[in-house]
Every structure is written in C-alpha cells, then in structure tokens.
Amino acid sequence: MTSARAVHGVHVRNVLQSGCGGPFAIVTLDFEPAGAASFACALSEEELPGEYREALAAGVRAESDAAGVPLAAVLRQARWHEVDSHARGFHEAGVHAVREALRCLAEGDQPRPVVDLRPVRRTSQPVR
Numbered sequence: 001m002t003s004a005r006a007v008h009g010v011h012v013r014n015v016l017q018s019g020c021g022g023p024f025a026i027v028t029l030d031f032e033p034a035g036a037a038s039f040a041c042a043l044s045e046e047e048l049p050g051e052y053r054e055a056l057a058a059g060v061r062a063e064s065d066a067a068g069v070p071l072a073a074v075l076r077q078a079r080w081h082e083v084d085s086h087a088r089g090f091h092e093a094g095v096h097a098v099r100e101a102l103r104c105l106a107e108g109d110q111p112r113p114v115v116d117l118r119p120v121r122r123t124s125q126p127v128r
Helices: 050-067 087-107
Strands: 007-015 024-033 038-041 071-080
Touching: 007 087, 024 050, 024 087, 038 050, 050 071, 050 087, 071 087
Parallel strands: 038 071
Antiparallel strands: 007 024, 024 071
C-alpha cells in the first residue's frame, strides 16, 4: 500500500476567516516512514509558539497511529495569527498533513496543497 520513500513539502492551509476567530494554521512538513511516529520542529519558539507546536505534533502522531503507518515528520515552515490561531487549528493541520503524506505514499504522487475549511472527521465514522 505504501512505499518507503520520503514526502517533502506537504503544505496545509487551515484557515477560516469568518470574523469569529479562527482557525488560522499554515504549515509545511516533510515526512518519511519510520519505526515509530515522531515529530521534530526546525522552527524557533518565536516562529511557532510551543502551544501550537505541541498541538500540531499531537495531530501528526494521532493520525499516523490511527492509520497504522508510523511516520517521522519535520516541520519546516509555519504561520500563525495572534488572534485567530488556536491549538485545535494546528491539531487539524497535523491530521490533514499526515493524510496528504499517506495519499502521496499510496499513489506514488507528489504533495498537493491542502486547503481545508471544515473540521477534521474520522474517516471511519459516517458523515451525517
């Protein structure tokens, strides 16, 4: 189902400008198959506050574990907003980034930008 290759430049833009404050999370990550899900950040605390970094890492690990495909992720770029960003938006961005990396591995494709304005839903749950 998946090949053992790296997927570089997975870009997720989780932004909903509704006047109600968020989410606002823009990230670019690199992924590669690993023995266990992991997350590393190449950014300073100023570039991405710890709260958002931890939420992004949790989303990456949760989706990697749920898919049963351990991936090592490295955060290369991030944008956040002082008012509109929150942890949930970064968690969702992490989930969507893993889904895109897994799609690339399964299809042997390059990453496409992911722009998602809807909440994350587990794929195993029916959508009502």
